[in-house]
Amino acid sequence: MKKEISKSKVMELILQACPSYKKQWDEYVQKNYKNGDEQLLYIDLANFATYFVDLYKHNKISEFPSVFDVIELLLTNGDDFVKEAASIGLLEDLQNRLLNNEINTNVFNQYLKQESLKWWNHLNDLWDGKTNLCWRSSP
Incomplete structure (x- = not known):
C-alpha cells in the first residue's frame, strides 16, 4: 500500500519540482510566518x-x-486534504491567475496529466455552470 502524501510534504515536493521558486518561497515564509506558526x-x-x-x-x-x-502525484497519492488542496486550491488558483492575466486556461492543457486534466476541465465546467462542485469524487 502506498503511503499518502500529507499536507506537510506538499510544498517540499513543489520546491523539488520548481527550484527557481525557492528564493521567493523563503521570502514569503519569512514575511508571513513566525516560528511555530501552522502553515x-x-x-x-x-x-x-x-x-x-x-x-x-x-x-x-x-x-x-x-x-x-x-x-498529478498530489491528486492521485495525496490524503483527502491534499487532494482537495491540489484541485480546489492549486488548480483553481492557476486558472484564476491565468484569467486575471487575460490568458486562456487551455495553455496548460499540454502539461496536465490524466487526473489533473479531469480536475482542470471539471473546474472549467463549474465556472461555466455546467456542473456542481464535488471534490470527494473524481470528476
Whole structure:
C-alpha cells in the first residue's frame, strides 16, 4: 500500500519540482510566518500559483513538466486534504491567475496529466455552470 502524501510534504515536493521558486518561497515564509506558526497550505499554494503563472508569462517553462508531475502525484497519492488542496486550491488558483492575466486556461492543457486534466476541465465546467462542485469524487 502506498503511503499518502500529507499536507506537510506538499510544498517540499513543489520546491523539488520548481527550484527557481525557492528564493521567493523563503521570502514569503519569512514575511508571513513566525516560528511555530501552522502553515496555511491553501495560501501557500496561491502564492506559488502567482509565481508559476509569472513563469509562463516570461516563457520560463523548463520546470513545468516536473511541476505538473507533482500536481498529478498530489491528486492521485495525496490524503483527502491534499487532494482537495491540489484541485480546489492549486488548480483553481492557476486558472484564476491565468484569467486575471487575460490568458486562456487551455495553455496548460499540454502539461496536465490524466487526473489533473479531469480536475482542470471539471473546474472549467463549474465556472461555466455546467456542473456542481464535488471534490470527494473524481470528476
